[in-house]
Each structure stands twice: as C-alpha cells, then as structure tokens.
Amino acid sequence: MSDEEKIKRLQEELRLARQEVLHLSRLAELGKLVAVVAHEASQPLMGIKAFAQILRRRHDDDEFIGPKVRLIEQQARNMESILNNLKQFARRESGREQACQPGPVLQAVRQLLGEYARKKEATLIVEADNDLPAVPLS
Incomplete structure (x- = not known):
C-alpha cells in the first residue's frame, strides 16, 4: 500500500471517527x-394521581365515576412506569470506562503522517510526553 493510499485510508478512518464522536455527542x-422531559412530566402526573385517589375515595361506589377514576389511576401508573424507564435510560452508562494514554497515540499519528508531511514540505511537530495522564474514554 502506497503512502498516499495509507493517508487516504487514515483520513477516511478519521472522518468516520469524527462522525461517531458527533453521533455519541448527540x-x-x-x-x-429525556431526563428533563421525564422529570417535568412527572410533576403534573403526581397531581393527576393525587386527584384521582381523592375522587376514588369519595366516589368509588358511584357507577359512573368509579370506573373512570380507576381507569385514570391505571393510566397514570402506566405513564409513571414509562417515565421511570426514561429516567433510568437517561442515567444508564454506556459501558465500562476505559483510559487512553495520549502520548503514544500522538507519536503514532506523527509517524503515520510524518512522511506525507515531508513530501508536502510541511513540518509536523508533536510535543507530548509518554507519561501524560490517561484520558478517560467511555
């Protein structure tokens, strides 16, 4: 594989990595x-549940109102379950956190692009110690 082919392949990999970072950011x-919406929707839902409980206590034996109040309570419980699932989803972590040493990565990039830079009469300078602290990735 020629240097230009390697560079094109690396550029494509970089483009794909940037797209993935953008996607993960989104x-x-x-x-x-989702967390904000679930929290904000929970507040009025609690009010609906409370009023439905009051109505049920006062009108449970009413043939017309009782079944409708029980339906309101059931639907409120369903909605509460959905909101709890959304909150749990928003809190969920995307796997185990890993760490990456930036120094060796930067040196590898310098080696890969060094010849291309020389051909283009450019200077590629990477100043990084190999003992830089690891950067957490998830």
Missing part, C-alpha cells in the same frame, strides 16, 4: 433531554 444530549 446521544448524550438526547439522554439529558
């Missing part, structure tokens, strides 16, 4: 939005 934002 998913993280979606998780935050």
